[in-house]
Each structure stands twice: as C-alpha cells, then as structure tokens.
Amino acid sequence: xxxxxxxxxxxxxxxxxxxxxxxxxxxxxxxxxxxxxxxxxxxxxxxxxxxxxxxxxxxxxxxxxxxxxxxxxxxxxxxxxxxxxxxxxxxxxxxxxxxxxxxxxxxxxxxxxxxxxxxxxxxxxxxxxxxxxxxxxxxxxxxxxxxxxxxxxxxxxxxxxxxxxxxxxxxxxxxxxxxxxxxxxxxxxxxxxxxxxxxxxxxxxxxxxxxxxxxxxxxxxxxxxxxxxxxxxxxxxxxxxxxxxxxxxxxx
Amino acid sequence: xxxxxxxxxxxxxxxxxxxxxxxxxxxxxxxxxxxxxxxxxxxxxxxxxxxxxxxxxxxxxxxxxxxxxxxxxxxxxxxxxxxxxxxxxxxxxxxxxxxxxxxxxxxxxxxxxxxxxxxxxxxxxxxxxxxxxxxxxxxxxxxxxxxxxxxxxxxxxxxxxxxxxxxxxxxxxxxxxxxxxxxxxxxxxxxxxxxxxxxxxxxxxxxxxxxxxxxxxxxxxxxxxxxxxxxxxxxxxxxxxxxxxxxxxxxxxxxxxxxxxxxxxxxxxxxxxxxxxxxxxxxxxxxxxxxxxxxxxxxxxxxxxxxxxxxxxxxxxxxxxxxxxxxxxxxxxxxxxxxxxxxxxxxxxxxxxxxxxxxxxxxxxxxxxxxxxxxxxxxxxxxxxxxxxxxxxxxxxxxxxxxxxxxxxxxxxxxxxxxxxxxxxxxxxxxxxxxxxxxxxxxxxxxxxxxxxxxxxxxxxxxxxxxxxxxxxxxxxxxxxxxxxx
Numbered sequence: 001x002x003x004x005x006x007x008x009x010x011x012x013x014x015x016x017x018x019x020x021x022x023x024x025x026x027x028x029x030x031x032x033x034x035x036x037x038x039x040x041x042x043x044x045x046x047x048x049x050x051x052x053x054x055x056x057x058x059x060x061x062x063x064x065x066x067x068x069x070x071x072x073x074x075x076x077x078x079x080x081x082x083x084x085x086x087x088x089x090x091x092x093x094x095x096x097x098x099x100x101x102x103x104x105x106x107x108x109x110x111x112x113x114x115x116x117x118x119x120x121x122x123x124x125x126x127x128x129x130x131x132x133x134x135x136x137x138x139x140x141x142x143x144x145x146x147x148x149x150x151x152x153x154x155x156x157x158x159x160x161x162x163x164x165x166x167x168x169x170x171x172x173x174x175x176x177x178x179x180x181x182x183x184x185x186x187x188x189x190x191x192x193x194x195x196x197x198x199x200x201x202x203x204x205x206x207x208x209x210x211x212x213x214x215x216x217x218x219x220x221x222x223x224x225x226x227x228x229x230x231x232x233x234x235x236x237x238x239x240x241x242x243x244x245x246x247x248x249x250x251x252x
Numbered sequence: 253x254x255x256x257x258x259x260x261x262x263x264x265x266x267x268x269x270x271x272x273x274x275x276x277x278x279x280x281x282x283x284x285x286x287x288x289x290x291x292x293x294x295x296x297x298x299x300x301x302x303x304x305x306x307x308x309x310x311x312x313x314x315x316x317x318x319x320x321x322x323x324x325x326x327x328x329x330x331x332x333x334x335x336x337x338x339x340x341x342x343x344x345x346x347x348x349x350x351x352x353x354x355x356x357x358x359x360x361x362x363x364x365x366x367x368x369x370x371x372x373x374x375x376x377x378x379x380x381x382x383x384x385x386x387x388x389x390x391x392x393x394x395x396x397x398x399x400x401x402x403x404x405x406x407x408x409x410x411x412x413x414x415x416x417x418x419x420x421x422x423x424x425x426x427x428x429x430x431x432x433x434x435x436x437x438x439x440x441x442x443x444x445x446x447x448x449x450x451x452x453x454x455x456x457x458x459x460x461x462x463x464x465x466x467x468x469x470x471x472x473x474x475x476x477x478x479x480x481x482x483x484x485x486x487x488x489x490x491x492x493x494x495x496x497x498x499x500x501x502x503x504x505x506x507x508x509x510x511x512x513x514x515x516x517x518x519x520x521x522x523x524x525x526x527x528x529x530x531x532x533x534x535x536x537x538x539x540x541x542x543x544x545x546x547x548x549x550x551x552x553x554x555x556x557x558x559x560x561x562x563x564x565x566x567x568x569x570x571x572x573x574x575x576x577x578x579x580x581x582x583x584x585x586x587x588x589x590x591x592x593x594x595x596x597x598x599x600x601x602x603x604x605x606x607x608x609x610x611x612x613x614x615x616x617x618x619x620x621x622x623x624x625x626x627x628x629x630x631x632x633x634x635x636x637x638x639x640x641x642x643x644x645x646x647x648x649x650x651x652x653x654x655x656x657x658x659x660x661x662x663x664x665x666x667x668x669x670x671x672x673x674x675x676x677x678x679x680x681x682x683x684x685x686x687x688x689x690x691x692x693x694x695x696x697x698x699x700x701x702x703x704x705x706x707x708x709x710x711x712x713x714x715x716x717x718x719x720x721x722x723x724x725x726x727x728x729x730x731x732x733x734x735x736x737x738x
Binding site for chain 2: 071162
C-alpha cells in the first residue's frame with residue numbers, strides 16, 4: 001500500500017530525512033526505532049503533510065497515488081492516520097462536534113451523505129468502548145484538560161472512528177503508565193486487520209511487547225540503517241543504539 | 253492550502269484575504285419614497301410631518317437638531333470615520349407599498365425580500381415562537397403576532413405606531429436613558445430617527461415568545477436612524493433579538509441608531525444582536541458605518557439586563573451597549589463576539605455603571621481580528637462611592653488570525669469604595685498552527701478548522717444566544733472568515 005522511495009525532507013533548511021526507503025503491505029506492522037533526533041517524528045510529519053516540513057526529494061506512493069501531491073486532509077481521507085505524540089488541545093470544540101465534522105468530511109470526499117446524529121452517536125458509543133474512553137471525555141472539548149493517558153486513548157479512539165488504512169503511531173507509549181499502555185495497545189490490536197497496516201514509531205521496546213511488529217527498522221541520521229524481524233527490537237533493548245551508531249559512523 | 257506553496261515560517265494563516273461571501277448583498281427593486289438629500293430644520297419638520305407626529309415629538313427633534321449643530325463627531329475611538337457630508341445623505345426613505353392602506357396585506361416585493369433574508373412575515377409560516385418587526389429603510393413594514401401579544405398586554409409595534417397609539421408611554425420613556433445630549437450620533441438620531449421597535453411588557457408578564465426586529469437598509473445614499481425602546485415593568489421578562497443586513501454597495505452608508513431599555517423591579521431583559529451589515533469589499537470599499545448608542549437602565553431593585561452581541565458586519569463599528577445599574581442588587585451582563593476581517597474596524601465594548609448597592613456585572617468580550625482589520629475593546633467599570641458591596645468580573649480575550657491585523661483593549665476601572673470587588677482578566681492569542689494541522693490530519697480543511705476553532709473560542713458567548721440565533725451566528729462566524737486563511 002505504501003512505497004517510500006529515497007524520501008528527503010528538511011525543516012528550516014536543515015536536512016532531516018536523507019533518503020528513506022520503505023515498503024508497507026496491508027496487514028503488516030512495522031516498527032521504526034532509533035535514537036533521539038534520528039528523524040522518526042519527521043517521517044510521520046512528512047507522510048501526513050505537516051506544512052512545517054519541506055520535501056526535498058524522493059517519492060511516496062499510497063495505493064498507487066502520489067501521496068505528496070495530496071493536501072493533508074486528502075491524505076487523511078485516503079486513509080492515512082497519525083496518532084500524535086503531543087495531541088493538541090482545541091478549547092471550546094467538543095469531541096462530538098470535532099469527530100462528526102471529520103467523519104462527514106471524509107464521507108463528502110467519497111460522495112456519501114453525512115451521517116445522521118443518531119447514527120453518528122451510535123458509532124461513537126461502539127468505538128469508545130475499544131479504548132475504554134469515558135463518555136464524559138467524549139463530550140468535553142478536544143483534549144482540553146485531558147491527562148497524558150487520556151489524550152493517547154483519545155487518539156486511538158479517533159483512529160477507531162476514522163478506520164484508516166495506514167495508522168502511524170508516533171511515540172504513542174511516551175508518558176503512559178503501564179495500564180494506559182495496555183489499554184492503548186489492546187485498542188490498536190483490536191483495530192488491526194489483514195487490510196490495514198500500522199507503523200509504530202517508538203524509542204523503546206516496551207510498546208512492542210503489546211503490539212507485535214512484523215518488521216523492525218532502525219532510523220539513524222535520516223536513513224533506515226538496519227531492518228530485521230521482531231528480534232531486532234529485543235536486541236536494541238539489550239544493547240542500546242551505540243553499536244549501530246558506531247557501525248554506521250565508521251562506514252561514512 | 254495548496255501543496256505547491258511553501259508555507260512561510262511562523263504564522264501562515266491569512267495573507268491574501270479574499271472577499272468573504274456576503275449573502276445579503278442584493279437590492280430590492282421597489283418604488284421608494286425618498287426625501288431630497290440634506291439636513292436642516294425643514295427636513296426635521298418634514299420627517300415629523302410624514303409620520304404624523306404630535307407637537308411634543310417635533311419639539312424633541314428640533315431641540316436635538318439644534319444641539320447637534322453645536323457638537324463635533326467624536327474622534328476618541330480607535331476607528332477612522334472619514335468626514336461625513338451630512339448634506340449628502342437622505343434622511344427618509346420609505347418603500348411604497350402597493351397595499352399601503354392595509355397593514356395586513358404586505359407588498360409582495362417586500363415579502364419576497366424578507367423571505368430571501370430568512371425572515372418570513374406570515375405568522376402561520378413561522379414554526380418557532382418568535383414575533384418579528386421588519387424595518388426596511390425608514391419604516392416598519394410589518395409586525396407579526398401583534399394581536400396575540402396584545403392579549404397579554406404586551407405591546408410590540410413600530411415606534412411610529414407607538415407614538416400614535418401609546419403616546420403617554422413613549423413620552424414617559426423616550427430619551428430618558430439616552431438623552432439627545434448624550435453624544436454627537438445620539439443627537440443626530442434624536443433629530444431624524446425614523447422607525448424602530450417599541451416593546452412594553454406589563455407588570456408580572458413573562459413574554460411567551462422571542463421578540464425580534466430585523467433591520468434592512470435597501471435604498472442608496474440614505475442613512476438608517478432607527479430607534480428602539482424597550483420597557484420591562486416590575487417582574488416582567490422579555491428576550492429581544494435584533495438582526496440587520498444591507499446591500500453591497502461601493503458607497504458607505506450611515507447607520508446611527510439608539511436603543512434604550514428600562515428595567516423595573518425584579519424584571520429581566522435579554523437583548524441579543526447579530527450584526528451583519530455589509531462590511532465592505534476585500535479592499536475596504538463600501539460598507540456600513542455602524543455608529544450606535546445602546547444603553548439600558550436597571551432602575552428597579554433586583555433588575556437584570558443582559559446584552560449579547562455577535563458583531564461580524566459593518567466597515568466601522570462604534571458601539572458600547574451599557575448598563576446603568578441603579579437598583580440595589582441589579583445585574584448587568586455583556587457578552588460580545590466581535591469579528592473583523594479585511595479592512596473592517598471595530599471599537600466596541602460596554603460601560604457598567606454601578607450606582608445601586610450590591611449590584612453585579614459580568615463582561616465577556618471575545619475579539620477576533622483577521623486580514624488588515626483593527627479590533628478594539630473599550631470598556632468602563634465604574635462603581636459609585638455609595639454603591640457598596642458591588643462586584644464586576646471582566647474577561648477580555650483577543651484572537652489574532654493574521655500578522656497584519658490589530659487587537660487593542662482600552663479598559664477603564666473606577667472603584668469608589670472599598671467593599672466592592674473588580675476583577676479583570678485579559679488574554680491575547682494567535683490561532684495555533686498545530687491546532688490547524690491536527691484538524692487537517694483528521695480530514696478537516698484549513699478553512700473549516702479555523703471556523704471550528706473560532707467558534708470554540710467564542711462558545712461562551714454563543715451559548716448566551718437564543719437557540720435559533722446561535723446556529724445562524726455560528727455559520728456567520730465561519731462565513732465571515734471565508735478567505736481569511738491563505
């Protein structure tokens with residue numbers, strides 16, 4: 001579904017991604033790991049079209065479409081979802097209103113009629129249970145006054161509502177206690193199917209105990225420097241990143 | 253946002269402010285009786301004669317006119333009102349109704365106009381319980397539900413009719429809250445005012461439906477000088493709504509209104525405005541000068557007056573709906589959303605004058621500035637020395653949507669005793685790019701995202717509007733921002 005070729009990107013004239021190659025197929029879970037500052041979050045931002053970043057080379061195809069030519073909202077409609085590392089608060093905008101707008105925009109994109117209020121609330125109820133999101137939270141303003149764990153659960157709730165084809169979880173485990181981590185991971189696993197794929201961006205192995213990856217990639221200095229099966233994550237947990245850094249730096 | 257455009261660092265919201273869509277810019281083709289341009293005592297006499305007014309009212313007008321001649325237009329507002337040639341304006345324009353003699357039969361053209369504005373004038377078509385006084389240019393063309401309200405003793409009619417039918421009531425209250433000496437525009441209005449609404453709620457009556465006046469400017473090169481008077485007698489309650497629109501024209505048109513409200517013992521008046529006069533085009537050409545004096549007197553003990561305004565229109569807005577809190581334990585409220593885009597200028601706020609003991613007031617002002625506009629909050633909280641135990645809470649927020657717009661606050665606080673408490677909170681913020689991208693990522697376009705965020709920001713005030721109005725006002729905020737995002 002996703003074919004990334006030689007992707008390069010910069011922010012404020014600073015080159016961050018220096019040639020990423022990655023192919024993701026339906027049903028797969030890819031973990032992207034790496035030390036701080038290696039470009040993990042930049043990759044998620046570029047794939048979703050964050051205007052703060054400039055693509056300076058390479059291509060991204062999503063189901064045969066040139067993803068980089070699409071606006072951020074059209075990428076979302078096509079089925080790319082980002083669970084933000086730092087979900088944003090939008091004061092005064094209720095989750096209900098926000099989600100209903102998002103879903104109806106997607107339906108409009110595909111030429112469908114907007115959902116009725118009753119149908120929408122029914123879907124919302126069903127999906128809330130996946131991440132055990134309290135009804136009170138759902139009726140509050142978007143992320144306003146949510147705890148760190150609530151914000152992350154709210155991200156997965158939105159993912160459940162929008163049913164993306166490709167979900168990118170950007171450091172979803174950061175700031176979560178073990179219970180919240182379990183709830184979030186079980187939500188992700190519930191939503192997993194043979195037709196959708198997940199990219200899990202994480203610094204630690206911990207999340208991968210709950211969300212089993214098929215592939216583990218190490219990102220360092222803007223490139224994927226190593227790819228292997230799930231065993232690589234365990235190795236990194238044990239040995240850290242220094243041995244990879246040394247290996248890469250000596251080759252340069 | 254187009255993918256090819258490299259967004260600028262920092263604030264990328266709004267550069268090219270395109271023309272916001274103004275849905276109400278059409279002109280009704282109707283024969284209109286317009287008196288020649290210019291202003292002198294003869295014109296004042298002629299307006300009074302056209303309306304068949306009693307002598308005392310003509311005297312009131314003439315005194316106001318003579319006083320106006322001694323005044324100069326105020327220049328302290330943070331707005332740029334150009335020199336207005338008062339001799340180039342016509343002070344009376346009345347659409348000539350084909351069935352003018354029978355108020356029950358409304359001219360089909362006028363009916364069509366108000367239908368187009370979403371204000372059906374046939375009572376049976378209105379599902380919601382709202383009575384409407386429809387004012388086009390200088391005259392009221394129709395007031396609905398008059399008879400039904402009269403059964404309860406509620407008087408709701410145009411002020412011209414009130415002068416004829418209830419002269420004592422009008423004479424008792426007219427000019428008592430806003431005297432003609434109040435300011436330049438108030439003096440002008442007192443001299444030439446044409447139509448507007450009159451509301452009287454008798455003792456102990458809770459008005460069972462929302463009362464509303466819809467003001468429409470249609471004729472060119474005219475000004476609208478309406479006058480509204482609302483009296484709520486002891487223990488009465490009324491919720492009153494005001495809406496307004498005008499055609500799109502290159503010329504600027506003057507709208508100088510007066511609203512006076514008297515609230516007696518334990519009575520309550522809610523006054524809501526959705527102001528959507530034509531704001532001018534994207535280059536700042538045309539638009540209404542909205543120079544308005546609105547004031548209420550909470551005369552009775554435990555009386556309450558609440559102003560809610562959503563201001564999106566007009567090239568220039570200069571208005572300060574105020575409360576004089578004379579009664580002990582009286583309550584004044586002011587909730588305002590003022591949105592300016594393109595080259596609009598707004599200087600708006602309120603005065604809370606605490607004269608009664610234990611009187612309380614709340615001010616919530618939300619300014620939103622986009623394009624090259626200037627948006628100012630001007631407020632005064634004054635607590636008289638004898639008004640002990642008073643409270644005021646003021647919250648004054650500004651949201652900037654562009655680097656080229658301005659947000660200003662001019663608060664004045666005078667507290668005359670040490671048993672009163674006054675709080676003032678103020679914030680200024682910019683719309684956050686992270687919020688916009690978050691919405692984008694969920695499939696919501698930047699324009700819709702700004703609409704959502706702005707409506708969220710204004711929610712506290714919008715929640716004060718009556719239900720049907722709130723929905724309209726939300727749409728209006730989004731529409732007024734169209735083109736405000738690059």
